[in-house]
Amino acid sequence: MTRAINLGFPRVGVKRELKFALENYWKGAGTRDALLATARELRLRHWRVQAAAGIHSIPSNDFALYDQMLDMSCLLGAVPARFGWQSDSVDLYTQFAMARGSKVAAAMEMTKWFDTNYHYIVPEFEDGMRFRLGTNKPFDELAEARAAGIETVPVLIGPVTFLLLGKAKYPAFSLTETALKLLPVYGEILRQFAQMRVSAVQIDEPCLVTNLSDEARALYPQAFRALAQAAPSLAINLATYFGDLGANRELTFALPVNTVHVDLVRAPDQLEACIDAALSNNKRLSMGVIDGRNVWRNDLGRSLSAVERATALLGQDRVSVGASCSLLHTPFDVEEEHSMGGEIRGWLAFARQKLEEIAAVSRGATRGRLSIVDALRVSDGIKAARRGSRAIHNPQVKQRAALVTPAMLSRTSGFVARRAQQVREFKLPLFPTTTIGSFPQTSEIRAARAAHKAGRLDSAAYETAMRREIESVVRFQERIDLDVLVHGEAERNDMVEYFGEQLDGFVFSENGWVQSYGSRCVKPPIIYGDVARRHPMTVKWSQFAQSLTARIMKGMLTGPVTILQWSFVRDDQPRSETCRQIALAIRDEVLDLEAAGIRIIQIDEPAIREGLPLRPADWPAYLRWAVDAFRLSAAGVRDTTQIHTHMCYSEFNDIMQAVADMDADVISIETSRSHMELLDAFVSFRYPNEIGPGVYDIHSPRVPSASDMGALLDKAREVLKPDQIWINPDCGLKTRGWPEVELALTNMVAVAKEARKDLGSDAPAL
Numbered sequence: 001m002t003r004a005i006n007l008g009f010p011r012v013g014v015k016r017e018l019k020f021a022l023e024n025y026w027k028g029a030g031t032r033d034a035l036l037a038t039a040r041e042l043r044l045r046h047w048r049v050q051a052a053a054g055i056h057s058i059p060s061n062d063f064a065l066y067d068q069m070l071d072m073s074c075l076l077g078a079v080p081a082r083f084g085w086q087s088d089s090v091d092l093y094t095q096f097a098m099a100r101g102s103k104v105a106a107a108m109e110m111t112k113w114f115d116t117n118y119h120y121i122v123p124e125f126e127d128g129m130r131f132r133l134g135t136n137k138p139f140d141e142l143a144e145a146r147a148a149g150i151e152t153v154p155v156l157i158g159p160v161t162f163l164l165l166g167k168a169k170y171p172a173f174s175l176t177e178t179a180l181k182l183l184p185v186y187g188e189i190l191r192q193f194a195q196m197r198v199s200a201v202q203i204d205e206p207c208l209v210t211n212l213s214d215e216a217r218a219l220y221p222q223a224f225r226a227l228a229q230a231a232p233s234l235a236i237n238l239a240t241y242f243g244d245l246g247a248n249r250e251l252t253f254a255l256p257v258n259t260v261h262v263d264l265v266r267a268p269d270q271l272e273a274c275i276d277a278a279l280s281n282n283k284r285l286s287m288g289v290i291d292g293r294n295v296w297r298n299d300l301g302r303s304l305s306a307v308e309r310a311t312a313l314l315g316q317d318r319v320s321v322g323a324s325c326s327l328l329h330t331p332f333d334v335e336e337e338h339s340m341g342g343e344i345r346g347w348l349a350f351a352r353q354k355l356e357e358i359a360a361v362s363r364g365a366t367r368g369r370l371s372i373v374d375a376l377r378v379s380d381g382i383k384a385a386r387r388g389s390r391a392i393h394n395p396q397v398k399q400r401a402a403l404v405t406p407a408m409l410s411r412t413s414g415f416v417a418r419r420a421q422q423v424r425e426f427k428l429p430l431f432p433t434t435t436i437g438s439f440p441q442t443s444e445i446r447a448a449r450a451a452h453k454a455g456r457l458d459s460a461a462y463e464t465a466m467r468r469e470i471e472s473v474v475r476f477q478e479r480i481d482l483d484v485l486v487h488g489e490a491e492r493n494d495m496v497e498y499f500g501e502q503l504d505g506f507v508f509s510e511n512g513w514v515q516s517y518g519s520r521c522v523k524p525p526i527i528y529g530d531v532a533r534r535h536p537m538t539v540k541w542s543q544f545a546q547s548l549t550a551r552i553m554k555g556m557l558t559g560p561v562t563i564l565q566w567s568f569v570r571d572d573q574p575r576s577e578t579c580r581q582i583a584l585a586i587r588d589e590v591l592d593l594e595a596a597g598i599r600i601i602q603i604d605e606p607a608i609r610e611g612l613p614l615r616p617a618d619w620p621a622y623l624r625w626a627v628d629a630f631r632l633s634a635a636g637v638r639d640t641t642q643i644h645t646h647m648c649y650s651e652f653n654d655i656m657q658a659v660a661d662m663d664a665d666v667i668s669i670e671t672s673r674s675h676m677e678l679l680d681a682f683v684s685f686r687y688p689n690e691i692g693p694g695v696y697d698i699h700s701p702r703v704p705s706a707s708d709m710g711a712l713l714d715k716a717r718e719v720l721k722p723d724q725i726w727i728n729p730d731c732g733l734k735t736r737g738w739p740e741v742e743l744a745l746t747n748m749v750a751v752a753k754e755a756r757k758d759l760g761s762d763a764p765a766l
Helices: 017-027 032-053 068-075 090-102 137-147 159-164 174-193 216-228 246-253 268-281 301-315 353-369 369-386 395-402 415-426 443-454 459-480 539-547 558-567 577-594 615-636 651-660 678-685 708-720 738-757
Strands: 058-060 109-110 119-121 152-157 198-206 234-237 259-263 283-292 317-325 503-507 514-517 520-522 526-533 552-558 602-606 642-645 665-671 690-693
Touching: 017 032, 032 137, 032 353, 032 395, 058 137, 068 090, 068 119, 068 137, 068 152, 119 514, 119 642, 137 152, 137 174, 137 415, 137 615, 152 174, 159 174, 159 216, 174 216, 216 234, 216 246, 246 268, 259 268, 259 317, 259 415, 268 283, 268 520, 283 301, 283 353, 301 353, 301 369, 317 353, 353 369, 395 526, 395 577, 415 642, 443 459, 459 539, 459 738, 503 577, 539 552, 552 577, 558 577, 558 615, 577 602, 577 615, 602 615, 651 678, 678 690, 678 708, 690 708, 708 738
Parallel strands: 058 152, 152 198, 198 234, 234 259, 259 283, 283 317, 552 602, 602 642, 642 665, 665 690
Antiparallel strands: 109 119, 503 526, 514 520
């Protein structure tokens, strides 16, 4: 039989039950027992959904309260010393302190999981760190599933990927030496699984689809020999995903594992080579033919043909069928969508439907095509309907995108000339202060939005409520003496969804929630057709906010690459073409904001680094169209209009030329968790434009003191010129509460004023 397998499942629940349980616990409104009960209920529900769908290999330990990499750090005892862990088991307090910080310890760093919008907590490796079994989580969850009558395959992040994605905190760190200390703990885990009569374990090694150093390549066989020897009765199912094994294919299939899972959605061309490798190495091949990262119905006929090709050569018993990666990156169930148009809804498959697709391909490969003839007929019909739908194709949009010229991608003058004009225009002090855009989304704001959406609050009353919130935010910023203000984005539900709702070619789900980090969930728009702006999207709000103050009001937009990356994107044309269409829509908005008197406009691109392909050979093509899209959106303004952009947690070293090519006048970046280490890339590159290195980590409830922020600013001043530095938080303040925001921003302004006093001047040099 060709088995149906699943690598991982969404955690948060169709109604975001985990989110609300977590936040209640953090606020003290919910107990530890209540949180853990919600987690158990979700796990049981999800295991039963997978079993009912016909999945033969159901994962356990893929569930996490906050993040699976954080769970691995706890499981392996890799707890940094500053968290004071001394007990036998890592408790919830310590675990959440590692993720979110505490009163006495800063949170661990957070960054993107490969090229997804999911964030993971970065493991830290300290000198003398003693690895040991730190939790019983995977064993408890295995027993939990068995008590419900469901046999599962435990999932672990593999040792090499865990190490490669971590961060050394001491100069003498050695990948191989650290692995030798870590592998005995992995061995202990596997032996305990064997004692529990587990037949197979899934070990995720997505780093095998990236370029590896010689040391990492040498470590893989050594590490997996140790794993295989630790528990010989366990079958190891090695999972790779997010790309092509490429030069690592021979290495991967030679490892002492039972099964190799490969991503045939991102890298369909690797099929023949992987079949050959499985044949020559006597391995089982697990085929990821269902897209685990997008929401479109699968072409079942095409997927079944690929599986039939493999089974013809390997035999049915040596082939498994699954998604390309964990279904963590998709929403839960299309059947929960009741307001979406029927035509587009019929084109979609969320996690629950993808399980059915996996099972259908498995049955077709095992019993023959006649066994799924109805499913194949429906699949072919959907493919034809999308190809011919008038809802998708807009000739005017396509023509406008085709007429974009190189001149449309460049500002009138270079940065030096623009900056001189902007200094005279704005008359800002040294170390100007601002925020990234959003202010706390209070319960009152959310209640007003929900009432308006439900029809209980008419548009006039809703607008009055939002104007009241905006005025309150403006007055607060004036009171604490911020230099460049924002309107606070009270009217916006999400930085991507808000824009997508006002653009042609987008559709939205009611319950299409996807975890971004911890309790933070997003509901990505679905781009199904050609994109165009119907009307101005932000102008009236920014114009109103500017009318309230004599200070500079910053217009806030989300950039084209981020809108693309944080949406589920149509798969019937190149992503670059869709991005260009979005860029033209944002360009129209930028020009309208400028015409309305908004002199500083921020076009956020937190996802531009996230979209970078995993293989450097593929970077130039992506960076070319991504940078061009940003420039297309921004370049139409006058020299005196200042363009800002913002980028989230990213490693910038390898793409600094592309960041410079974006030609933003000011870039703000998240640097507080890394203690300004991420600034090093800008310094080494001699980045010429202005920079706002974040001094306030908004992803942690910990409120930094003025001295904390001052220490970070001092680090920035060591490597940047004073007239190059802006002072701002790491990111938007939407998820924070007002008391902490008021204190933190007051401290931030005080730090800026003290820095100006140190220099004895307020005025930047021309």
